[in-house]
Amino acid sequence: MYYVKNERNGEEIHDASVNLAIEYYLLNEVELDEPILLFYINDNSIIIGKNQNTYEEVNTQYVxxxxxxxxxxxxxxxxxxHDLGVLCFCFITKDDGDSFRNFKKFTQPVIDALHKMGVEDAELRGRNDLVIGDKKFSGNAMYSKNGRMTAHGxxxxxxxxDAVVGALRPKKHKLESKGIKSIRSRVTNITPYMDDEYQTMNTKEFRERLLLNIFDVDTIEDVQEYVLTDEDWDNIDKFAEKYTANWDWNYGESPNFDLERSERFEGVGTVEVKLNVDKGIITDIKMFGDFFGMGEIEDVEKELVGIKYEYDAIEDALEKxxxxKYIGNITAKEVTSLIY
Structure with missing residues (x-):
């Protein structure tokens, strides 16, 4: 495995738009003979899922x-x-066809490293959360494209x-489904659970300790690295300009819709549908949520535009x-019942 430092001209990057651009540049353009590990620490940021409606997930006034x-x-x-007290990790590797949605495969090296530092109760629970007891300290996601994939958390x-509480707007039914009253009641930092010898570490020292454990080496100099070149950085800049640093990509327009439906499905997550219907025909539809899909949800939306707003017509379209691939383990009947 290769470790990639997010450093430019000797300076570490804390801009989330650049760090995510590095990640997806490595995924799309840099194929090495072994998997890639990327760690980064972002300044105050909210990272939105690909299929989420930014305006409904973020407290825009606080932001x-x-x-x-x-x-x-x-x-x-x-x-x-994200803030400077959050360490982000990313594994980039070939997609072998069995790894997508297999969060255990990619989080186990991190869990094993935490166990060595005294966090004995750290474990993967549910779909994609790492927890200590009943409190979450890590969320994880995946993306696959052209035979390669990234698993990050x-x-x-x-x-x-307190900033987490102020910046995010969790949906009411999501809280209810987990039997919780607030973000504060269900999240925790790792620091209090670590052995005494690690209590004074900062985030960067914590990262170094994780690297030593994951690569199973005694010194940081023994960690195998891939160093970003000037050409790499030129391409990363172009990627950020087009996507991660682009307002249209991060926010986009939020048009008005006539009908809105939202439901949380076990093992899938929240699926939200907004649509316009004119003279009994679906004229526009957008699907949002925190589900994990390998395909672009726009493909599903296109298949629904122009069909009758009738149960059987919607189900017939979804059955095809x-x-x-696009949402997860969900049936055409379940999605139809949500839309209609």
């Missing part, structure tokens, strides 16, 4: 008042808050939890689509 950067990633899943090492 504007506190200078929080909002960036959309290419993977599904939910919105997460956050580690709340010493994050400002591989919904598992």
């Amino acid at each position: 504007e008042e506190h200078g929080v950067n909002v960036v959309r990633r290419f993977s599904g899943g939910g919105a997460v808050y 956050t580690l709340m090492f010493d994050s400002k939890i 689509i591989d919904l598992k």
Whole structure:
């Protein structure tokens, strides 16, 4: 495995739009003979899932008042808050056909490293969360393209939890489905659970300790690296300009819709549908959510535009689509009942 430092001219990058551009540049353009590991630490940011509606996930007033950067990633899943107390990790590898949605495969090296530092109760629970007891400290997501995939997540090492509470707007039914009352009641930092010898570490020292454990080496100099070249950086800049640093990509327009439906499905996540119907015909439809899909959800939307707003017509159209590819383990009947 190769480790890639997110450093330019000797300076570490803390801009989320650049760090996500590095990640997806490596995924799309840099194919090495072994998997790639990328760690990065972002300044105050909210990272939105590929299929989410930014306006409904973010407390825009808080974001504007506190200078929080909002960036959309290419993977599904939910919105997460980053600050200098959060360590982000990313594994990039070939997609062998069996790894997508297999979060255990990619989170186990991190869990094993945490166990070595005294966090004995750290484990993967549910679809994609790492927890200590009943409290979450990591959310994870995946994205696959052209035979390669990225599996990435956050580690709340010493994050400002009050900022997490202020910046995000979790949906009411999501809270109810998990039997919780607030973000504050279900998240935690890793630091309090670590052995005494690690209590004084900062986020960068924590990252170094993880690297030593994951690569199973004694010194950081023994970690195998791929160093970003000037040509790499030129391409990363172009990628950021087109996507992660682009307002249209991160926010986009939020048009008005006549009908709105939202439901949380076990093992899939939240699926939200907004649509316009004119004279009994679906004229426009958008699907949002924190689900994980390998395909572009726009493909599903296109198949529904122009059909009758009738149960049987909608179900017939959805039966022709591989919904598992786009949304997850969900049936045409379930999606139809949501839309109609």
